[in-house]
Amino acid sequence: MKPILELRSLSKAFGGLQVIQDLDLVVGAGQIVTDDDPVVGQGEAVADLDFSLKPGEIVSVIGPNGAGKTTLFNLITGIYEPDSGDILMDGRSIIGLSPEQVSNLGVARTFQTLRVFLNMTVKENVMAAAYGNTKVGMWGSVFRTPSARREEKQISDLAESKLSFFGERLMGYRWDQPAYSLSYANRRRLEIARAMATNPRLLMLDEPAAGMNPAETHEITELIGQLRDDVGYSILVIEHDMHVVEGISDRVIALDHGVKIAEGSFEEVATNPHVIEAYLGAGAAGTK
Amino acid sequence: MTAPDETGIGVDEWVEQSEGRREGHTGFTAPARRLFDKLTPGSRLTLFLLAAATYPFLVRGSDVRIGITILLLAMVALGLNVVVGWAGLLDLGYVAFYGFGAYFYAIVASDQLPAHWPTWIAIPIIVAASALLGALLSLPSRRLVGDYLAIMTLFFAQIFVELVRNFERLPFVPDDLNLTGGPNGIPGVKPFEFFGFEFNGQELLGGTLPTFSRQYYLVLVFLGLLIVGLHNLNDSRTGRAWRALREDTLAAEHMTMPVNRLKLLAFAVGAGIAGLSGALFATVQNGVFPNNFNLFVLIIMYAAVILGGSGSIPGVVLGAVAIAYVPELLRDPTKAGLLFYVGIAVVLFVLVRRWDKIAATVGGVFVLGLVVRFFSSRIWDESILGEVNDTSLSRLLDDWVLNFESQRDVITSYAFVLAIVGVLLVVLATGWWKIAALIPTLYLAILVWENKLVFQPSITRQLLFGAVLVVMMAVRPQGLLGTRRVEIM
Ligand SMILES: Nc1ncnc2c1ncn2[C@@H]1O[C@H](COP(=O)(O)OP(=O)(O)O)[C@@H](O)[C@H]1O
Numbered sequence: 001m002k003p004i005l006e007l008r009s010l011s012k013a014f015g016g017l018q019v020i021q022d023l024d025l026v027v028g029a030g031q032i033v034t035d036d037d038p039v040v041g042q043g044e045a046v047a048d049l050d051f052s053l054k055p056g057e058i059v060s061v062i063g064p065n066g067a068g069k070t071t072l073f074n075l076i077t078g079i080y081e082p083d084s085g086d087i088l089m090d091g092r093s094i095i096g097l098s099p100e101q102v103s104n105l106g107v108a109r110t111f112q113t114l115r116v117f118l119n120m121t122v123k124e125n126v127m128a129a130a131y132g133n134t135k136v137g138m139w140g141s142v143f144r145t146p147s148a149r150r151e152e153k154q155i156s157d158l159a160e161s162k163l164s165f166f167g168e169r170l171m172g173y174r175w176d177q178p179a180y181s182l183s184y185a186n187r188r189r190l191e192i193a194r195a196m197a198t199n200p201r202l203l204m205l206d207e208p209a210a211g212m213n214p215a216e217t218h219e220i221t222e223l224i225g226q227l228r229d230d231v232g233y234s235i236l237v238i239e240h241d242m243h244v245v246e247g248i249s250d251r252v253i254a255l256d257h258g259v260k261i262a263e264g265s266f267e268e269v270a271t272n273p274h275v276i277e278a279y280l281g282a283g284a285a286g287t288k
Numbered sequence: 289m290t291a292p293d294e295t296g297i298g299v300d301e302w303v304e305q306s307e308g309r310r311e312g313h314t315g316f317t318a319p320a321r322r323l324f325d326k327l328t329p330g331s332r333l334t335l336f337l338l339a340a341a342t343y344p345f346l347v348r349g350s351d352v353r354i355g356i357t358i359l360l361l362a363m364v365a366l367g368l369n370v371v372v373g374w375a376g377l378l379d380l381g382y383v384a385f386y387g388f389g390a391y392f393y394a395i396v397a398s399d400q401l402p403a404h405w406p407t408w409i410a411i412p413i414i415v416a417a418s419a420l421l422g423a424l425l426s427l428p429s430r431r432l433v434g435d436y437l438a439i440m441t442l443f444f445a446q447i448f449v450e451l452v453r454n455f456e457r458l459p460f461v462p463d464d465l466n467l468t469g470g471p472n473g474i475p476g477v478k479p480f481e482f483f484g485f486e487f488n489g490q491e492l493l494g495g496t497l498p499t500f501s502r503q504y505y506l507v508l509v510f511l512g513l514l515i516v517g518l519h520n521l522n523d524s525r526t527g528r529a530w531r532a533l534r535e536d537t538l539a540a541e542h543m544t545m546p547v548n549r550l551k552l553l554a555f556a557v558g559a560g561i562a563g564l565s566g567a568l569f570a571t572v573q574n575g576v577f578p579n580n581f582n583l584f585v586l587i588i589m590y591a592a593v594i595l596g597g598s599g600s601i602p603g604v605v606l607g608a609v610a611i612a613y614v615p616e617l618l619r620d621p622t623k624a625g626l627l628f629y630v631g632i633a634v635v636l637f638v639l640v641r642r643w644d645k646i647a648a649t650v651g652g653v654f655v656l657g658l659v660v661r662f663f664s665s666r667i668w669d670e671s672i673l674g675e676v677n678d679t680s681l682s683r684l685l686d687d688w689v690l691n692f693e694s695q696r697d698v699i700t701s702y703a704f705v706l707a708i709v710g711v712l713l714v715v716l717a718t719g720w721w722k723i724a725a726l727i728p729t730l731y732l733a734i735l736v737w738e739n740k741l742v743f744q745p746s747i748t749r750q751l752l753f754g755a756v757l758v759v760m761m762a763v764r765p766q767g768l769l770g771t772r773r774v775e776i777m
């Protein structure tokens with residue numbers, strides 16, 4: 001069976017951008033895991049990255065701020081094109097596809113900088129994401145044909161079931177409230193529900209626990225586990241909170257300056273001297 | 289990273305407050321707003337149509353034309369709302385599609401061409417052609433957003449007017465073909481006719497329903513159908529995708545929505561509605577002229593959408609009513625006066641909000657009027673003041689505010705400047721001081737109004753119209769029936 005997602009020596013630089021501060025860390029880390037010498041040019045956000053994801057597993061991406069984690073997500077979903085390397089979904093390259101095409105192949109994501117549809121209701125946010133899996137045309141909607149009504153009901157049910165995943169938090173009267181009225185934690189939940197409504201196989205979560213209190217963080221940890229166990233998604237998650245990472249990860253990869261410096265179980269990565277060095281080198285603030 | 293910002297939006301306390309606000313609308317419009325919220329969209333539409341249907345019976349024949357103008361503006365503004373209010377695309381070329389539909393109809397249903405298409409064939413073809421044109425013109429601007437899109441489309445709007453004005457001078461047009469009538473437009477357009485049922489003829493229902501009323505009901509039917517169709521579309525897969533696009537294009541793209549196709553569709557739907565409205569406009573006016581489609585008309589359309597509440601169907605219709613009706617109201621000095629005092633009342637309610645203070649203000653202004661009247665008769669003689677010595681109650685009420693016989697201009701100029709100072713004080717002051725500043729300010733405003741502005745209808749019209757818009761926007765930035773918009777990351 002082919003993996004859902006496979007990255008092959010992926011590289012991306014933002015021209016003229018000088019992001020790298022601790023070059024020695026990058027070079028030192030790069031020798032450990034990659035087969036070929038990583039080309040660590042200045043401004044490489046993701047340098048020669050090599051890892052793959054098997055169905056139904058949770059892989060966490062960790063690394064200090066600016067390590068290139070979000071850029072990695074942006075490359076996969078088609079916001080940027082890589083300079084070199086390949087991204088395969090089910091063995092087929094998805095390089096050059098638009099975010100819309102990638103999402104229709106079954107990749108859904110959330111955003112680190114929350115991007116809910118603020119002036120739409122909570123339920124509409126989720127319903128909107130069913131676009132790619134529904135087909136009633138404009139005229140069908142204008143005339144409310146029987147098939148349009150049927151499909152609308154399905155979309156509505158889908159949204160309700162996705163929202164019910166979060167217990168009481170996004171239920172009942174909340175459905176009809178505008179998304180801007182939600183707290184930050186609830187917006188993060190709403191983004192996950194919205195991503196689920198695209199019917200993905202791969203779910204990519206960018207810092208799902210950011211801005212949450214310890215109780216909420218615990219809750220979201222359980223939830224991500226459930227998403228894999230009950231729904232069967234493969235999940236790629238960026239997270240700073242080491243308790244979350246420890247709680248959910250089947251595998252962890254650590255990035256620093258866009259270079260994979262460690263890969264393995266949580267214990268292996270957490271005790272890896274390069275990882276510890278990367279975090280301390282980048283300053284304690286990054287580790288939270 | 290995601291720390292709550294200063295506005296507090298998104299923090300739980302704010303959420304609670306917001307819920308509180310949702311439950312009971314506050315302020316003096318609360319009962320009306322609550323009633324409006326309770327009605328289903330269907331019953332709202334029924335009420336609106338019923339009210340609109342009685343209009344021709346309430347006014348004199350030619351005043352029905354105002355009604356037709358209002359309904360047409362509502363239609364075309366609803367189309368603009370699809371592009372701007374829902375899809376969030378700043379399309380400044382929109383008026384060109386209105387003009388395209390109108391000219392198309394005028395050309396195929398007049399003596400410009402020997403063709404003379406029947407209405408029921410012309411209308412669908414015009415709608416389709418306008419939609420197609422909308423889609424085509426959106427192609428080059430597909431990748432543009434915001435300001436760039438606005439500039440590009442504004443260019444289309446300008447091109448259209450120039451094109452119809454100078455059509456016969458275009459290099460590839462034969463000399464004897466003057467399709468658009470140039471600056472003179474096309475007079476003598478055939479009326480709307482539906483299988484022999486003429487909407488401008490005299491014979492309908494034994495002549496009991498005058499031409500204007502027939503046209504009015506014709507447009508009303510189209511508007512009703514349009515509202516239903518758009519309502520359904522808004523609450524559908526397509527409508528949600530448009531709004532998602534407006535809120536966050538990148539996120540919409542990540543959530544399986546084909547952004548470019550949706551933009552194209554929004555342009556096409558908007559243009560189709562504009563084309564339909566334009567064709568109706570041509571039949572109603574029996575002619576088309578370049579100036580019917582200039583940038584001022586575009587501004588009026590935008591004003592209706594924004595004033596009513598961008599994105600809201602009832603809002604846009606109400607906005608169109610307000611935008612088209614208020615200037616008409618202001619034509620007549622008595623009605624303008626009425627509007628002035630109603631406006632003052634609204635300002636009072638909005639600024640003060642408490643019944644005891646409102647009563648104190650009104651009482652204060654009245655007493656101030658009497659006091660000023662008393663003392664001014666000691667200072668000025670009758671040549672300036674006119675007859676003020678009669679202290680009978682009816683005369684007191686009649687001449688409550690001074691009405692100068694001479695030196696009107698000088699005195700009102702001073703009063704005007706003082707009134708401006710008063711407005712500043714009102715804005716700065718709080719509590720009872722606000723009331724104290726408000727009383728002389730209101731008195732001065734009324735003095736200026738009664739002595740000057742009623743005699744200069746055209747200036748007053750524009751002034752008052754502008755003031756009405758400013759007040760409305762300040763009171764409800766989201767538009768009359770619009771919902772609050774939040775834009776933060
Ligand atoms: N579009 C862009 N243009 C220029 N630089 C970028 C862009 N996107 C990301 N970067 C830079 O790439 C580096 C990695 O950023 P990012 O992937 O967001 O890090 P993180 O690991 O914290 O998510 C940062 O230095 C950032 O400034």
Ligand SMILES: [Mg+2]
Pocket residue numbers: 069070071112
């Ligand atoms: Mg990031």
